[in-house]
Amino acid sequence: MTIELEIVQDWRVFATDHSLAGVALSGDDTVVSWSDGRETAFHRFFLRDNCPCSQCYLPLTREQLFEVTDAPADLAVHSAAISAAGDLIIGWTDGHASRYAPGWLRAHAPDAQSRAERHAARAQPFIWGREYADALQSFDYGDIMADDGALWTWLSALKSSGLTLIRNVPVEEEALLGPIARISHLRETNFGRVFDVKSKPRADSAAYTSVNLPAHTDLPTRELQPGVQFLHCLQNEATGGESVFVDGFAIGEAMRKHHPGEFATITTTPMAFWNRDDRTDYRWSAPAIALNDEGDLDEVRFANFLRGPIDAPAEKMGDIYAALRLFQAMTRDPKYFIERRLAPGDMWAFDNRRVMHARREFDPQTGSRHLQGAYVDRDEINSRWRVLSRQLGEPC
Amino acid sequence: MTIELEIVQDWRVFATDHSLAGVALSGDDTVVSWSDGRETAFHRFFLRDNCPCSQCYLPLTREQLFEVTDAPADLAVHSAAISAAGDLIIGWTDGHASRYAPGWLRAHAPDAQSRAERHAARAQPFIWGREYADALQSFDYGDIMADDGALWTWLSALKSSGLTLIRNVPVEEEALLGPIARISHLRETNFGRVFDVKSKPRADSAAYTSVNLPAHTDLPTRELQPGVQFLHCLQNEATGGESVFVDGFAIGEAMRKHHPGEFATITTTPMAFWNRDDRTDYRWSAPAIALNDEGDLDEVRFANFLRGPIDAPAEKMGDIYAALRLFQAMTRDPKYFIERRLAPGDMWAFDNRRVMHARREFDPQTGSRHLQGAYVDRDEINSRWRVLSRQLGEPC
Structure with missing residues (x-):
C-alpha cells in the first residue's frame, strides 16, 4: 500500500536526533520505541487530534480544520507502521490515514522523561542584586x-x-x-x-x-x-x-x-x-x-x-x-x-x-x-x- | 484630650447602618462590638496600615505615604476609645493617633460573618442559552x-x-x-x-x-x-x-x-x-x-x-x-x-x-x-x- 499524505508544516522546528525503532498497539495507545530505547505511549485521540494532513489543517493559515469532537468515540488505530522514510503511519478504523515525523512525535512526547526534559530546558531568569x-x-x-x-x-x-x-x-x-x-x-x-x-x-x-x-x-x-x-x-x-x-x-x-x-x-x-x-x-x-x-x-x-x-x-x-x-x-x-x-x-x-x-x-x-x-x-x-x-x- | 485628625477621604462610599457600641483590647487586636451585637477583631498592623490621616495619606492624590514597614515591630495600641461623633480613636505607643469612621471599619471588617456578607453581595452573572x-x-x-x-x-x-x-x-x-x-x-x-x-x-x-x-x-x-x-x-x-x-x-x-x-x-x-x-x-x-x-x-x-x-x-x-x-x-x-x-x-x-x-x-x-x-x-x-x-x- 502506498500512502501519499501531504503534511502541513508548522512554523515550529524540532530536533531530529531520534528515530523510531518500533511500534506496537496497546489498548488506547500506540506505543513507539525510540532509537535510544525510550518508549512513548500516544493516546489514539492525541494522534488523531494532531494529524497534520491537508484535510485536517488549512494549508493557507496552518490552522486546524478538524475538531477532535468529530471523531467517533470508538475511533481506533487500525494499523500502525513505520514508513521507509522513518515516519509513523497510522490507518484509522474510519478510513482516515495520518503521517507523523519522528522529530515532531519526540518533541511532543507525553512520557514522563520527555516531559521532564522539556521542563528542564526552559530558560531560567538571571537573578541580580546590588552587584x-x-x-x-x-x-x-x-x-x-x-x-x-x-x-x-x-x-x-x-x-x-x-x-x-x-x-x-x-x-x-x-x-x-x-x-x-x-x-x-x-x-x-x-x-x-x-x-x-x-x-x-x-x-x-x-x-x-x-x-x-x-x-x-x-x-x-x-x-x-x-x-x-x-x-x-x-x-x-x-x-x-x-x-x-x-x-x-x-x-x-x-x-x-x-x-x-x-x-x-x-x-x-x-x-x-x-x-x-x-x-x-x-x-x-x-x-x-x-x-x-x-x-x-x-x-x-x-x-x-x-x-x-x-x-x-x-x-x-x-x-x-x-x-x-x-x-x-x-x-x-x-x-x-x-x-x-x-x-x-x-x-x-x-x-x-x-x-x-x-x-x-x-x-x-x-x-x-x-x-x-x-x-x-x-x-x-x-x-x-x-x-x-x-x-x-x-x-x- | 482633644484630637484633631484630618481624614483623607477615599472615593469609596460605605454604608453607615451600624455604630460602634464598645471597644476592648486583646493581645494584638482591638476588638470592637457593634450596635447589632457583632464583634470584630482588628489587628494592630491592620489599623496602623489603614490610618487615614493626612500624614499617612497624600490628600492631593489620596495615595498612601505611610508604609507599614515603618512601624516598629512592637508597635501597640496605647489607648482605644469611641469619640463623641462615634469614631474609633486609637492612640499608638509611638505617639501617633488615628481615627476611623465606623462605616469604613464595618465595610472592611475581617470577621467571618462580615467577610461572608461581602462575598454574598457580589454580582452574579446572568447565564443564558438558546432562549x-x-x-x-x-x-x-x-x-x-x-x-x-x-x-x-x-x-x-x-x-x-x-x-x-x-x-x-x-x-x-x-x-x-x-x-x-x-x-x-x-x-x-x-x-x-x-x-x-x-x-x-x-x-x-x-x-x-x-x-x-x-x-x-x-x-x-x-x-x-x-x-x-x-x-x-x-x-x-x-x-x-x-x-x-x-x-x-x-x-x-x-x-x-x-x-x-x-x-x-x-x-x-x-x-x-x-x-x-x-x-x-x-x-x-x-x-x-x-x-x-x-x-x-x-x-x-x-x-x-x-x-x-x-x-x-x-x-x-x-x-x-x-x-x-x-x-x-x-x-x-x-x-x-x-x-x-x-x-x-x-x-x-x-x-x-x-x-x-x-x-x-x-x-x-x-x-x-x-x-x-x-x-x-x-x-x-x-x-x-x-x-x-x-x-x-x-x-x-
Whole structure:
C-alpha cells in the first residue's frame, strides 16, 4: 500500500536526533520505541487530534480544520507502521490515514522523561542584586534600530534579567516609540499611549508629584500589569530624582529560601490595589508575588501607595502583616537595589511585572525633570523574540 | 484630650447602618462590638496600615505615604476609645493617633460573618442559552452616545450577560470607536487598533477566509485575552455568514453540575494555543475554563483552530480528551447557542473571555461582507461602570 499524505508544516522546528525503532498497539495507545530505547505511549485521540494532513489543517493559515469532537468515540488505530522514510503511519478504523515525523512525535512526547526534559530546558531568569550595578550592560539605540541581531541580543537580555539600559536615544519627544516599533504595538492605558513623568500641579498619581516613590510596579490595579516599561530621559536637571531598581525575583527567591513561612503567605494572600481618581476606578487583587503552575516565580505586583485594605480572615492578619513587612523591608535593603541617575538620551526598558522601580524625592525648584514612558506587553516581547530567534537560527 | 485628625477621604462610599457600641483590647487586636451585637477583631498592623490621616495619606492624590514597614515591630495600641461623633480613636505607643469612621471599619471588617456578607453581595452573572435569542435586549447607539444613564444600563447588561446588541450605529468605517470612546481607550493587538473581518486573498488567520469558524474566543494565544469585543456590521450581502454566540459560562455550569469529573479536568488542564504566522509567534497555555480563587467561573479560553498539542502525562490523555470532546460537543449543542444575521448598523459587544462566537461559512461570490472589530479590556469596562455608578448613586 502506498500512502501519499501531504503534511502541513508548522512554523515550529524540532530536533531530529531520534528515530523510531518500533511500534506496537496497546489498548488506547500506540506505543513507539525510540532509537535510544525510550518508549512513548500516544493516546489514539492525541494522534488523531494532531494529524497534520491537508484535510485536517488549512494549508493557507496552518490552522486546524478538524475538531477532535468529530471523531467517533470508538475511533481506533487500525494499523500502525513505520514508513521507509522513518515516519509513523497510522490507518484509522474510519478510513482516515495520518503521517507523523519522528522529530515532531519526540518533541511532543507525553512520557514522563520527555516531559521532564522539556521542563528542564526552559530558560531560567538571571537573578541580580546590588552587584549588578557594575555588570549592567547597555545597548545602543542605533544598533537596535538597524540590526536584527542587536535587537535579538537586547530582547534576550531583557527577558533574562528584566532590566536593560539603552543609550543614545534621540533627546526628542516620542523617540521611545522607535525601539517599540521594532518590537510591535504598545500597550495603551488611561494615562495615554505615552505618558510624561513630570511634576504636575493637579496630580492624579504620586508619579506626577516630586515626592519619594517607594519601590513599586506600575498599574498593579489592572488585571494584567503592563509587561515591559520604557522610561526615556529627556531632561534631568533637578536635584534628586535618582532611579532605583529592585529585582523582585531576587527577593522572592531569598524569601523562599530563608523565610519559607512568609514566602508561602506572600505568594497566596491576595492584596488589593486601587486607583483613587475622579474619572477612573480600577481595582485588582492578587498576591504580591505570584507563582506559575510549576511553582516558578511569575510576577511581582506591588505599589504601596495604591494598596487597599487587606481583605483576609482576622486570625490570619498577624501572619500576613509579618510577610508584608518583611517583603517591603527587603525592597529597601541596599543589597537588592541598584541606583542610577539618568542622563538625557538614556532609556530604561524593564519588566514591570518583575522589577520594581523607585524614584528618590527631587526638588522641582532646582531644575526641570522630564521622562517619557510607555508600555509593551510580555506577549509582544516574546513573540518578536521567537520570530527573531527563528530567523537567526537560535533555539526558541 | 482633644484630637484633631484630618481624614483623607477615599472615593469609596460605605454604608453607615451600624455604630460602634464598645471597644476592648486583646493581645494584638482591638476588638470592637457593634450596635447589632457583632464583634470584630482588628489587628494592630491592620489599623496602623489603614490610618487615614493626612500624614499617612497624600490628600492631593489620596495615595498612601505611610508604609507599614515603618512601624516598629512592637508597635501597640496605647489607648482605644469611641469619640463623641462615634469614631474609633486609637492612640499608638509611638505617639501617633488615628481615627476611623465606623462605616469604613464595618465595610472592611475581617470577621467571618462580615467577610461572608461581602462575598454574598457580589454580582452574579446572568447565564443564558438558546432562549435568550428572544429575550436579547438591544441598545440604541444615539442613547449610549448622549446619555450617561443609558451608557450605565448598557454596560450593566454587558457585565451581567456578556452579550449585547447595539443598533443604529452609523454605517461608516470606524464608527465603532464612538461607543469605545464613551468607555475608555481600546486594546490594540497585532491585528491593529481596529480590524477588518473580510475574506482576504493572503489570509494569516481563518477569520480572514470564508470558512466556517467554530465557536471560539479571540486571541487565546495571549496571556490576557481581550476582554470585550466590538463587532460592527458595515456590509452583509453574502449568502451565509450568520453570527453564532455561546455562553461559555452556561456550558461551564452545566459541566460542573452534570459532569463533575470532566469539569475538574477542563478547569485544571492547561491547553496550548499558538498562532502560526511568519511575522508573529504568540503562545499561551491555560485551562479552557478557568475558575477564580473562590471557584467561580472566571474565563473561557478556546479556539480549536489555534490549539497546539496537549502537553500532559500520557496516562491522563484519555480523561483530558474525554473532557475536551464533551466541552466542544456542548458548544455545538443548539440549546446553548443563539444565531443571528447581522444587518449593517448592528454592532455586537460581547465578553470575549466568556462568550464564544462562531461564524457560518459564507460564499464570497454572492456579495460583500465586511465587519469591523475592536477590543476593550474588562478593566476599562469595570472602571467606567464604577465611576458611572458612583455618579448615578448606584452601589458598586
